[in-house]
Amino acid sequence: MITKRIIPCLDVKDGRVVKGINFKNLKDAGHPVKLAKMYDEQGADELVYLDISASPEGRKTMLDLVEKTADQVFIPLTVGGGISSVEDIRRILKAGADKVAINTAAVKNPEIIKKGATKFGSQCIVSAIDAKRVYENNKTKNVIETLEGKCWLEVYIYGGRKPTGIDAITWAKKVEELGAGEILLTSMDADGTKMGFDIPLTRTISEETNIPIIASGGAGTLEHIYEALTIGKADAALAASIFHYKEYTVGDIKNYLKERNVPVRI
Amino acid sequence: MKVAIIDYGMGNLRSVYRGLEYGGAKPVITIDREEIEDSDAIVLPGVGAFCDAINGLKGIEDIIKESSKEKPILGICLGLQLYFSESEEDGLHKGLDLMVGKVVKLPPTVKVPQMGWNSIKIKKESRLLDGIRDGEFFYFVHSFYAKPKEDVTVATTEYGVEIPAILEKGKLYATQFHPEKSGKIGLNLLKNFIAIAKE
Secondary structure (H helix, E strand, O other): OOOOEEEEEEEEEOOEEEEEEOOEEEEEEEOHHHHHHHHHHHOOOOEEEEEOOOOHHHHHHHHHHHHHHHHHOOOOEEEEOOOOOHHHHHHHHHHOOOEEEEOHHHHHOOHHHHHHHHHHOHHHEEEEEEEEEEOOOOOOOOOEEEOOEEEEEEEEEOOOOEEEEEEHHHHHHHHHHHOOOEEEEEEOOOOOOOOOOOHHHHHHHHHHOOOOEEEEOOOOOHHHHHHHHOOOOOOEEEEOHHHHOOOOOHHHHHHHHHHOOOOOOO | OEEEEEOOOOOOOHHHHHHHHHOOOEEEEEOOHHHHHHOOEEEEOOOOOHHHHHHHHOOOHHHHHHHOOOOOEEEEOHHHHHOEEEEOOOOOEEOOOOEEEEEEEOOOOOOOOEEEEEEOEEOOOOHHHOOOOOOOEEEEEEOEEEEEOOOOEEEEEEEOEEEEEEEEEOOEEEEOOOHHHOHHHHHHHHHHHHHHHHO
8 A cells, every 4th residue: 555655854055954934044954964864764755855055056065965865865855946957857866866846947937847757757857836825715716715714825936935926726737737746735824833734725736636745834743744644635744843853753753643544654 | 796777868877876786786877788798687777758768778679688588687667667568658669578468557546656655465476575575665656557468476566456566577577666765675675686696
């Protein structure tokens, strides 16, 4: 039986892991390869590196980190952040990553998903979608019901800084059609809050597409992860700070899930 | 012990390289006829689309077929699918025809691709499984699967349908999952393959 995946995410800036709230106030959280090895030993199913360096030097450091990680860690590695061309994809895969996560470049030029999927296979193209609720009953958008009221879901780019006016549900269907093999769905509202995943967002996107969904943003407790994988219908859950600050190990999460009959690899 | 990893295009070959090295082999990433002929074993890695891979094999197809009689070959993911007579991926394409059967798309009742860790059910003994138990988890990423028309299935997995996960026929070995991405247990399987090749 296919298992639900637990994926630690490492936000990497100039070679170091950092974590902040809503992409702001960044704190140092350790060395990427060291953390990657530790999570692998804890039973992580995959790892994600998000490169939030803004400089060309930072990007080069990232390639070096991917090589070092691939030499020591034998579980799938996804790399995202600043990927803007098919050549960027090739470089990262060649360094030893298995998948690339693309957000901004795909919104600006959706063809990059199609080209990447044709050239390297759908399985290595992850569409990263950062979405934020907009509480208005807009007839031109897909409006969903939430406990907080009716809203539609807006796609953000540039690390959560720029709204696009694009409906996340429409966009998710579009990236599937273009050949993305998976969606890494981050709730901008929930990210960094530790108050739980945006369940209506996750569930809606999961039901509206037929590719795997990784839920991201908001993990603070074991129950949050359980909810994302059951009520939220996500195929995988991604978290960062609860791991970096050693609140829970990957093993803690998996034991909790297993006791509640969620299939996990232990 | 020289293992030729066939380079028929793009993607991540670093992990399979390191995995084989970890298992005690001397891997070489190549598409060169002589280098392949000179190797003790061959790995057909699993990256890209079926027709691109078959096109990439043009010019060495005959060595692969010839080699399969005398040295072990391990097909990984797409590499497994290449063994078969034909595939439905992006139209109908002819494969290496080393195993009789067809490669078809996963059913619409499940999310495609299958992406993640799934357990295997062992159907018969294989040296590839030394130290690997029934129910062990491996990492799968694929949208198509093989339907063999001969008795080559060593282990299966369940994803909407029963999928052959490990195959063996003479010196031909194959896994639908990625052993190089399946942690310690995957490295164990690669080590078993190298042990077979060493004989």
